[in-house]
Amino acid sequence: xxxxAAIIARNARNDNKAGIAQCACPRKLQRCSDMLQVKSKIMxxxxxxxxxxxCVINAPGIARLAKPGQFVNIRVSDGITPLLRRPLSIxxxxxxxxxxxxxxxxxxxxxxxxxxxxxxxxxxxxLGSGFTYQRPTASSERLILIAGGMGTxxxxxxxxxxTKRDVIASPERSEERSxxxxxxxxxxxxxxxxxxxxxxxxxxxxxxxxxxxxILCEKEFKDLGCQVKIATDNGSRxxxxxxxxxxxxxxxxxxxxxxxxxARRFRSxxxxxxxVNYELLTIYACGPRPMLEEISRISQExxxxxxxxxxxxxxxxxxACMGCAVRIKKNNGVEYRRVCKDGPVFAAQEIEWGxxxx
Amino acid sequence: MAVNLSTNIGKLKLQNPVxxxxxxxxxxxxxxxxxxxxxxxxxxxxxxxxxxRPGSRPARTCETPxxxxxxxxxxxxxxxxxxxxxLPFLAKIGIPIIVSIASEIENYEYALLCERLDKASGVDAxxxxxxxxxxxxxxxxxxxxxxxxxxARREDLPLISQDPQATYELVSLARKATKKTLITKLSPNVTxxxxxxxxxEEAGSDAVSLINTLQAMAIDVKSRAPKIAMITGGLSGPAxxxxxxxxxxxxxxxxxxxxxxxGGIIDLFSALEFFIAGACxxxxxxxxxxxxxxxxxxxxxxxxxLKSNKIKDMKELIGSLAI
Numbered sequence: 001x002x003x004x005a006a007i008i009a010r011n012a013r014n015d016n017k018a019g020i021a022q023c024a025c026p027r028k029l030q031r032c033s034d035m036l037q038v039k040s041k042i043m044x045x046x047x048x049x050x051x052x053x054x055c056v057i058n059a060p061g062i063a064r065l066a067k068p069g070q071f072v073n074i075r076v077s078d079g080i081t082p083l084l085r086r087p088l089s090i091x092x093x094x095x096x097x098x099x100x101x102x103x104x105x106x107x108x109x110x111x112x113x114x115x116x117x118x119x120x121x122x123x124x125x126x127l128g129s130g131f132t133y134q135r136p137t138a139s140s141e142r143l144i145l146i147a148g149g150m151g152t153x154x155x156x157x158x159x160x161x162x163t164k165r166d167v168i169a170s171p172e173r174s175e176e177r178s179x180x181x182x183x184x185x186x187x188x189x190x191x192x193x194x195x196x197x198x199x200x201x202x203x204x205x206x207x208x209x210x211x212x213x214x215i216l217c218e219k220e221f222k223d224l225g226c227q228v229k230i231a232t233d234n235g236s237r238x239x240x241x242x243x244x245x246x247x248x249x250x251x252x253x254x255x256x257x258x259x260x261x262x263a264r265r266f267r268s269x270x271x272x273x274x275x276v277n278y279e280l281l282t283i284y285a286c287g288p289r290p291m292l293e294e295i296s297r298i299s300q301e302x303x304x305x306x307x308x309x310x311x312x313x314x315x316x317x318x319x320a321c322m323g324c325a326v327r328i329k330k331n332n333g334v335e336y337r338r339v340c341k342d343g344p345v346f347a348a349q350e351i352e353w354g355x356x357x358x
Numbered sequence: 359m360a361v362n363l364s365t366n367i368g369k370l371k372l373q374n375p376v377x378x379x380x381x382x383x384x385x386x387x388x389x390x391x392x393x394x395x396x397x398x399x400x401x402x403x404x405x406x407x408x409x410x411r412p413g414s415r416p417a418r419t420c421e422t423p424x425x426x427x428x429x430x431x432x433x434x435x436x437x438x439x440x441x442x443x444x445l446p447f448l449a450k451i452g453i454p455i456i457v458s459i460a461s462e463i464e465n466y467e468y469a470l471l472c473e474r475l476d477k478a479s480g481v482d483a484x485x486x487x488x489x490x491x492x493x494x495x496x497x498x499x500x501x502x503x504x505x506x507x508x509x510a511r512r513e514d515l516p517l518i519s520q521d522p523q524a525t526y527e528l529v530s531l532a533r534k535a536t537k538k539t540l541i542t543k544l545s546p547n548v549t550x551x552x553x554x555x556x557x558x559e560e561a562g563s564d565a566v567s568l569i570n571t572l573q574a575m576a577i578d579v580k581s582r583a584p585k586i587a588m589i590t591g592g593l594s595g596p597a598x599x600x601x602x603x604x605x606x607x608x609x610x611x612x613x614x615x616x617x618x619x620x621g622g623i624i625d626l627f628s629a630l631e632f633f634i635a636g637a638c639x640x641x642x643x644x645x646x647x648x649x650x651x652x653x654x655x656x657x658x659x660x661x662x663x664l665k666s667n668k669i670k671d672m673k674e675l676i677g678s679l680a681i
Contacts, residue, residue, distance in 0.1 A: 080624065082421060322384075
């Protein structure tokens with residue numbers, strides 16, 4: 001305890017660790033701050049697809065704290081043009097580096113695209129509440145990741161965490177549910193646990209893109225062991241149509257069995273405790289607003305739990321200004337949540353889509 | 359060389375003249391990871407109203423050249439939840455806490471809010487937000503009970519802070535309702551801000567803070583739609599600084615009470631302009647979004663500036679415009 005107190009005192013003198021000075025718990029020393037503001041070196045910043053850039057920054061503090069679904073808020077230049085930071089989803093995390101994927105849409109991203117390796121970026125993160133998930137403990141659980149266009153970005157990080165090897169925790173899984181899913185997804189690979197007790201888990205990833213040249217991260221998902229299906233607007237590869245149509249087609253193969261399953265109880269995904277029990281299927285989606293609205297409708301129709309990562313224009317990005325509001329469903333009256341703090345991930349049935357907010 | 363940054367505003371004793379501006383700092387909790395809150399001169403909370411307010415329809419913010427628009431719509435949990443859930447954290451910090459208040463039903467509620475805050479320990483001062491451009495004031499006649507009635511009676515009345523007489527009446531009422539330090543926040547959406555400031559002073563305000571945001575607009579050319587849902591909003595950021603400085607200068611010539619300068623301050627030099635124009639303290643707003651450490655960096659910068667210019671006391675800077 002003595003040593004802990006001394007370390008707290010030393011760190012308190014360091015301006016960057018202001019969060020620790022206010023924290024009384026010695027065990028939280030290095031991780032007292034949930035959010036960091038750091039100057040991060042650019043390791044890589046290149047165009048990888050039409051109008052799409054991959055940027056890697058060295059940010060070990062953020063990398064250590066980051067959870068899938070969270071984002072960083074970046075100052076793209078030192079001055080007042082542009083004024084505000086730009087929020088970007090955390091795309092990948094590896095060895096203290098944070099990968100970002102972005103589209104050049106306006107002034108801010110235009111400037112970011114010109115920044116070079118060796119230069120530094122002022123980055124705040126990790127921000128937001130992230131996806132709620134558990135690494136599957138039985139091969140009968142199925143998670144579906146739906147990536148529309150640039151929405152791919154945070155889902156790669158999620159896939160990284162989902163496919164990390166892990167020992168089976170051996171909870172009880174109902175026999176009945178297990179059999180249902182085996183019948184329903186009989187075309188899919190069902191993998192038996194190996195003798196060493198390790199389970200290989202394969203999420204299903206649906207990627208939606210305008211055309212074959214716009215497909216993002218297919219190789220990344222496959223390398224992580226995911227099963228990938230593609231939808232292109234113009235049919236130049238895979239399913240012709242929107243990724244939400246592809247989802248509907250996937251669900252219809254499962255439908256007849258699933259509809260006899262007990263109704264799912266929804267639990268708030270904003271819980272910090274991640275003790276949510278997933279039933280047969282869970283959807284994680286990120287992409288353009290119309291896609292999310294469709295996924296929301298489809299998932300609720302099929303009674304499947306779905307988590308959506310939303311976007312909103314942000315000013316502070318840390319939950320203080322109330323600018324990035326999204327309307328949530330409420331029986332009487334109006335209520336909003338902050339996309340930067342209460343989100344960006346929300347349960348599909350929470351969102352009141354009527355109000356345009358992005 | 360020891361330098362003195364401290365300043366007094368009404369009954370408040372600030373260790374330095376740098377504050378966090380209302381609406382840009384929440385109730386301080388979000389900033390605890392970035393700065394040592396107890397080093398600030400003071401914190402002004404997000405504006406509180408009698409009842410909870412959900413705020414305006416999104417989109418609430420957009421970027422403009424060297425600035426931003428906001429139409430948050432005074433989203434806040436209401437006075438009771440504020441006192442119970444937000445004030446405890448603020449009170450523990452150990453620096454003056456200034457609570458900003460507003461009402462859609464003018465005087466009546468301002469007085470109630472002042473009385474409530476007068477009794478709350480942990481609250482050191484009240485800032486009267488009579489200048490927010492993002493809420494519609496309800497009809498003067500009758501007390502509106504219930505959201506539906508309120509909707510029906512909504513009118514586009516001018517803000518209290520756009521009329522010297524209305525300002526005088528409001529501030530007098532608030533003055534009677536609290537003995538704590540009273541600050542009146544002024545609107546720049548007027549022709550003669552000094553006359554409003556004088557009215558506040560005459561009514562007993564301990565200080566004035568200026569400026570609040572400027573009523574402004576931006577249009578998305580592709581969709582031809584306004585960039586924010588409420589069409590117009592408040593402009594803030596470096597773009598408004600020259601207007602803010604001019605207004606501080608004009609008010610400084612006419613009033614004797616302390617002036618808190620607000621408007622696009624992002625660093626030491628922009629803060630210095632306000633002190634020289636006549637502000638005895640400054641409030642940092644939009645800059646907190648760009649760099650959460652701005653307030654602390656300005657305090658540090660002020661110390662070093664005074665030292666290297668051999669100025670012993672902040673007071674020597676205030677109103678030291680060379681004309």
